[in-house]
């Protein structure tokens with residue numbers, strides 16, 4: 001997971017919204033979307049053609065190109081809305097929060113809107129350009145940076161809350177994710193991972209408990225499709 005280029009990293013670290021928009025537009029099509037975040041309609045920068053991006057990645061992989069990453073970040077996942085809704089139960093004012101695999105950053109932004117100090121991370125830089133734009137107004141509350149599970153580490157002490165929306169979908173990611181959680185969770189902290197009751201996530205639920213985590217699960221109903229609720233897995237060390 002290292003498909004980046006220098007100008008993207010530079011824009012991410014130092015770019016104003018205009019520079020970020022230019023950098024993102026040079027890499028893929030995107031637009032502003034109105035999304036309900038933390039109970040209010042807010043603007044989120046999202047990819048305009050997630051399906052096209054996925055097909056393009058598959059074609060490049062089929063052609064033998066190395067290091068091509070599936071752009072799963074480009075889709076807006078309902079699991080993020082479920083996690084956002086669940087955050088209503090928590091008191092987040094000034095809490096240090098880490099979001100892993102943030103994609104377009106809905107869950108982390110939802111935490112920041114509720115007063116948390118959030119570090120929003122993903123393994124790839126592309127979505128982070130959008131996240132940096134989406135969090136610009138709340139930039140005093142949001143840091144945006146690359147974090148690849150099991151590879152990168154954020155210094156400065158553990159986080160009492162770690163969020164991840166739809167990041168348990170691939171078995172090969174689990175050992176690195178487990179390591180990343182252990183490295184970044186503070187004593188007594190909790191991890192919240194959401195998913196739309198995927199079968200693979202049922203397997204993750206059993207696997208992660210075998211690794212010594214305490215597990216508890218919550219069901220979140222969403223009005224857009226009440227027949228398909230979102231699960232929030234709560235892990236404590």
Ligand SMILES: C[S@@+](CC[C@H](N)C(=O)[O-])C[C@H]1O[C@@H](n2cnc3c(N)ncnc32)[C@H](O)[C@@H]1O
Nearest residue numbers: 072073077080101102103122123148149165166
């Ligand atoms: C299904 S998407 C979910 C995105 C976002 N959390 C949401 O719910 O909309 C999975 C995310 O995990 C990220 N990801 C996958 N493998 C990763 C890794 N090894 N390290 C960090 N992030 C990773 C992807 O780039 C992608 O943004």
